[in-house]
Amino acid sequence: MTTPEPADRVLARASLADGNPTGWFDQLYTAAARGEARVPWTRGAPNPDLAAWVPPGDGRRALVVGSALGDDAELLASEGWAVTGFDVAPTAVEAARKRFPESTVDYVVADLLDPPGEWHHAFDLVVEIINIQAMPRDFRAAAVSSLAGFLAPGGTMLVSEVAEENVAPEPGPPWPFSRAEIESAAQNGVRLVSLETIHDGARYWAEFTR
Numbered sequence: 650m651t652t653p654e655p656a657d658r659v660l661a662r663a664s665l666a667d668g669n670p671t672g673w674f675d676q677l678y679t680a681a682a683r684g685e686a687r688v689p690w691t692r693g694a695p696n697p698d699l700a701a702w703v704p705p706g707d708g709r710r711a712l713v714v715g716s717a718l719g720d721d722a723e724l725l726a727s728e729g730w731a732v733t734g735f736d737v738a739p740t741a742v743e744a745a746r747k748r749f750p751e752s753t754v755d756y757v758v759a760d761l762l763d764p765p766g767e768w769h770h771a772f773d774l775v776v777e778i779i780n781i782q783a784m785p786r787d788f789r790a791a792a793v794s795s796l797a798g799f800l801a802p803g804g805t806m807l808v809s810e811v812a813e814e815n816v817a818p819e820p821g822p823p824w825p826f827s828r829a830e831i832e833s834a835a836q837n838g839v840r841l842v843s844l845e846t847i848h849d850g851a852r853y854w855a856e857f858t859r
């Protein structure tokens with residue numbers, strides 16, 4: 650008997666065949682809400698690496714890319730950041746608002762590939778954890794360019810993605826990053842501060858500033 654393919658892979662393949670790199674995310678969240686699928690990245694708690702790393706916000710502005718069900722955005726808010734969390738999947742944004750009805754986080758539906766113009770150079774902290782790698786490589790350069798554009802002068806940008814050099818090749822999602830692709834976020838005035846691997850080399854953890 651063969652193991653059934655996970656829902657995220659099946660939905661991603663159909664969405665990509667239609668030329669849509671992000672449509673499957675909302676389909677997956679919707680199917681999960683009906684109890685018909687599992688969202689593999691959902692853990693019901695903030696990312697522990699982010700929790701150990703996040704500096705105090707002191708009211709400064711933070712942007713959480715791919716905010717999903719809101720755990721990382723809420724973590725940053727609890728550390729004093731004025732947080733905007735955005736996700737391309739309306740079902741995820743709605744679920745985050747419902748999970749945290751008293752939240753100070755501004756949850757927004759938006760696409761990293763076509764972000765609001767007013768976010769340009771607007772955030773003192775930008776957090777990107779395993780979202781860009783969830784789109785095929787054809788979209789990588791555009792996504793990384795948008796990401797770098799969010800960072801305000803003097804701010805910090807965190808980028809964490811699966812490290813291609815240390816994982817066995819598999820059909821995506823995810824589509825892991827090379828070291829050079831992580832470094833490519835240093836563009837248009839953004840500089841790399843540090844680049845290391847975590848979890849026995851499985852993930853990159855990179856900090857940038859402008």
Ligand SMILES: C[S@@+](CC[C@H](N)C(=O)[O-])C[C@H]1O[C@@H](n2cnc3c(N)ncnc32)[C@H](O)[C@@H]1O
Nearest residue numbers: 674690715717736737738760761762778780783
């Ligand atoms: C693999 S999940 C990671 C979620 C979260 N960052 C984490 O670490 O658990 C990718 C998330 O990014 C969202 N996403 C994917 N492509 C996006 C895009 N182009 N713009 C905004 N959000 C996107 C998906 O809907 C999903 O919630």
